[in-house]
Amino acid sequence: MARRIIDLTHIIEPTAPDAQRKFVIHKHDALMEIHGKVRPAGEWYIMSDVELMDHVGTHIEVPLHCLKEGADLAKVPVEQLIGEAVVLDLTNAEAEGGVTLEQVKAAAAGSGGIREGDIVFGRMGKTGYFSTAALQWIVDRGIKLMGVDSGGVELSHDTTHANVNHLLLFRAGIPLIENLAHLDRLTQSRVQIFALPVPVRGLDAFPLRVIAIES
Ligand SMILES: [Zn+2]
Structure with a gap:
């Protein structure tokens, strides 16, 4: 079968x-x-x-966004930004307090499971973000990069700005892509991904081009 290229990037x-x-x-x-x-x-x-502003359009955030000693864009190795992604269909996962652990487990099973070293992309529905338990479970699979087609993963009801979900990812060295586009155009639950921002030293986030390849 011919390979198919899908652009997962919003035009700025x-x-x-x-x-x-x-x-x-x-x-x-x-x-x-x-x-x-x-x-x-x-x-x-x-x-x-x-x-x-560096959080504009489809953009990647790296640990420096929340951790003063965290990796900046120049420190994230390209090996972490290229690879196989599993796409979780959470479009119908509605839950107060974020997508639940059960919903994430069901979506992962429906996509053939999350493997160590995977990139994980969440195709989010109305809920838009994860419960901390659900995100912790994803992180515990040993993933290397996370992405969502919503505005972010943070607990929207947490007014303390403790950045619980951000920190969960960044303490594990996992960058986060926000505002992915066109996940609905993917026909496979596992795709090859290239997600490459320019390596700017001392910067916490930047717009990037995210490309999926199906074969
Ligand atoms: Zn952001």
């Missing part, structure tokens, strides 16, 4: 400078442009300065 639309999750593009002449040079209609020679 540039924003106004005052947007909370901003991605602002300032175009200017390329550094090497000859001042006053006249170019044919339809042509120019530009570069852009970009100003962004």
